[in-house]
Amino acid sequence: MSDLHIVSQFQSELDAIKAKIIKMGGLVEASIVGASASLYNRDAELAEHVRASDAAIDTLEQQINDEAARVIALRSPNAEDLRLLLTVIKVSGNLERIADYSKNIAKRTRVLLELRSIDGSPAALRRMAREVELMLGDALNAYVQQDQALALSVIARDEAVDQIYNTLFREFLTFMMEDPRNITACMHLHFIAKNIERMGDHVTSIAEQVVFYTSGEKPTDERTKADVTSSDAALSGMKPTWSTGAE
Amino acid sequence: MIESQKGAPPEMPDIDLAKLPNTTIGDIYVENPRMTARQVQVNYGDKTAIEGVSLDIGGCEVISFIGPSGCGKSTFLRCLNRMNDTIKTCKVSGDIRLNGDDIYAPDVDVVPLRARVGMVFQKPNPFPKSIFDNVAYGPKIHGLAEDRGHMKQIVQEALERAGLWSEVHNRLDDPGTGLSGGQQQRLCIARAIAVSPEIILMDEPCSALDPIATARIEHLIHELSSEYSIVIVTHSLQQAARVSKRTAYFHLGRLVEVGLTDRLFMKPQHEMTNNYITGRFG
Numbered sequence: 001m002s003d004l005h006i007v008s009q010f011q012s013e014l015d016a017i018k019a020k021i022i023k024m025g026g027l028v029e030a031s032i033v034g035a036s037a038s039l040y041n042r043d044a045e046l047a048e049h050v051r052a053s054d055a056a057i058d059t060l061e062q063q064i065n066d067e068a069a070r071v072i073a074l075r076s077p078n079a080e081d082l083r084l085l086l087t088v089i090k091v092s093g094n095l096e097r098i099a100d101y102s103k104n105i106a107k108r109t110r111v112l113l114e115l116r117s118i119d120g121s122p123a124a125l126r127r128m129a130r131e132v133e134l135m136l137g138d139a140l141n142a143y144v145q146q147d148q149a150l151a152l153s154v155i156a157r158d159e160a161v162d163q164i165y166n167t168l169f170r171e172f173l174t175f176m177m178e179d180p181r182n183i184t185a186c187m188h189l190h191f192i193a194k195n196i197e198r199m200g201d202h203v204t205s206i207a208e209q210v211v212f213y214t215s216g217e218k219p220t221d222e223r224t225k226a227d228v229t230s231s232d233a234a235l236s237g238m239k240p241t242w243s244t245g246a247e
Numbered sequence: 248m249i250e251s252q253k254g255a256p257p258e259m260p261d262i263d264l265a266k267l268p269n270t271t272i273g274d275i276y277v278e279n280p281r282m283t284a285r286q287v288q289v290n291y292g293d294k295t296a297i298e299g300v301s302l303d304i305g306g307c308e309v310i311s312f313i314g315p316s317g318c319g320k321s322t323f324l325r326c327l328n329r330m331n332d333t334i335k336t337c338k339v340s341g342d343i344r345l346n347g348d349d350i351y352a353p354d355v356d357v358v359p360l361r362a363r364v365g366m367v368f369q370k371p372n373p374f375p376k377s378i379f380d381n382v383a384y385g386p387k388i389h390g391l392a393e394d395r396g397h398m399k400q401i402v403q404e405a406l407e408r409a410g411l412w413s414e415v416h417n418r419l420d421d422p423g424t425g426l427s428g429g430q431q432q433r434l435c436i437a438r439a440i441a442v443s444p445e446i447i448l449m450d451e452p453c454s455a456l457d458p459i460a461t462a463r464i465e466h467l468i469h470e471l472s473s474e475y476s477i478v479i480v481t482h483s484l485q486q487a488a489r490v491s492k493r494t495a496y497f498h499l500g501r502l503v504e505v506g507l508t509d510r511l512f513m514k515p516q517h518e519m520t521n522n523y524i525t526g527r528f529g
Binding site for chain 2: 080215
């Protein structure tokens, strides 16, 4: 796998696309960190910066997709090269979506600055975002190093993110039931938590692409979905807890 | 047709056994094989061209042989209808059977064998005869036509199946050599199928053709695969990917890997296959 292409230009094109994915990944990591910090520190300026930085990420996604399409058309790649190009298109899409969620968090941060603060939740959201950011870093490292084991470990870690989300979901419900004046802020915070949870899903998808790129197989095990808030059974199971909290 | 392909044996690299797998990766067997090859070895003088090649060719399947120049893919193809017999220094050992018949048995006459296993070459090679006579040649020497009317019917059917009838039906007496390259190649395919072969071997049939003529031949291969087994040697990986159900990768005289084409091109098992199909140094 380490051998170089006979046509060095082809190799350069593949390397350039990979480099762009890494650059895009770096920008997306920074946007997660920025969005999380702006929320935690109530920093409007940083939130604005995160919003503004999304355009560069969108441009990179477009460039990566155009370049991948061009190489597929001109070089007719096979095997690991074809798998690389198929995965860069998906991975760039995942990265772009993650950046959109960061941007959305930054937008909501601006709104939240005008509202009463909710105790404890920014710290929990920061922990959750931190975990997603670390997972993204590992997924990108796995991509560059073609490290399937690392990619699989990233997939397994998404469960922890889902569990933080479940906890926050309950907390926000409790806050809203305690005092209706919390509802607006909690709704925004809940959307932020959901955004971070979705980021985790996109990182997991990137890790799944790494598994396909390195092995030619998609991960077979159905990954554990620990976000139970959308399940009817789980909702009915939660009811007593809310009641207790509201009493 | 056969004599025109005579020539010096191709240059063969020395085999570095250390780099090659001992056995072929992938499933060499198919259900209801039309042709079976087992442990085929070919020597040109004291040089081993291919060694230990075992492979089934199924009924109505298209299988591609790919690999770098001198890997033995054409040599193996030519074993399948004993074309290597025309090279004096060439010695073939192993077991090759067509529907259970040992084609290297001492009593086998190669002329009817080559009617059962037809061949199309890299360069279109019509006889310097009319279009009609080119196609009628095989049925005539094999005594397949009962009378002139029957012969006309055989020729028309062969030309129709080769997708050439509509282009030549009003000029069957024109010389075959006057057709375009792509038409000549389809004429050679019509000539091969006129004797109702069981298998058609194609040795880089499109390498001298433009993309349109190539597309026509590939379409034809697809059409013909409902009736015949087709073995195609090609240097065009994309052609192998487009036309064949299975692909066999040869390297340094060994059959390294064989498998379904889509799997082989998406996820080759052996590093040599991967390096070859991705255009890397092997």
